[in-house]
Amino acid sequence: MKARQVVAGVHVLLAAVHVYWATGVTWPAIDQRSLSQAVLGQEVSFAPQVVLPLAALHVVLAVAVLKVDRLRLAQLVVAGLAAGLALRAAAGLVWDFGLGTDSGTAFYWLNLFFYTPACITLLAADLRLLRTRQLRELPA
Structure with a gap:
């Protein structure tokens, strides 16, 4: 299986989880507050109007990942995704050291x-x- 299929699959899975939460189910937590605290570290809404756009975003990201070798727009979307992941990873490392x-x-x-x-x-x-x-675009 190609890397892009795995990454796209992760985004499809995340989309499915967000749709699942939009139904009002709070698994794996016992209630919405516990879910919010475990997922985000603070209390926020998991209402459909919040989580369904996130599910749609993950579907768009999955499609972009699958098309990254064919479409310039997909390449830009994946570059934006990489930037967002870099920021989240940096914040995560700060939190890992107990700050915040x-x-x-x-x-x-x-x-x-x-x-x-x-x-x-x-x-x-x-x-x-x-x-x-980018390597594919280099002249031979």
């Missing part, structure tokens, strides 16, 4: 062992996709 978050929370541990490593991995994959595209 309490080490006794679920968010801290999820960020340390899941969220930040996932962002770094996706960032590396996106950069690889962009680099592969």
Whole structure:
């Protein structure tokens, strides 16, 4: 399986999770407050008008990743995605050192062992996709 299919699959999975949350289900947490605290480290709404646009964004990102070798617009979208992932990974590393978050929370541990490593991995994959595209465009 190609890297872009894996990365696109991750975005489709994230879209599905956001659609799932839009139904009002709070799994894997017991309630919306706990879900919000675990996922974002603060209390925010998981109402459909909040999570459905995020689901749509992940679908757009999945399509862009799949088309990155064929469309210039897709390449720009993936470059924007990489920039966003770089910012999130940097913030995650700050939080990993205990700055701005309490080490006794679920968010801290999820960020340390899941969220930040996932962002770094996706960032590396996106950069690889962009680099592969650029290498193809070089004159022979």
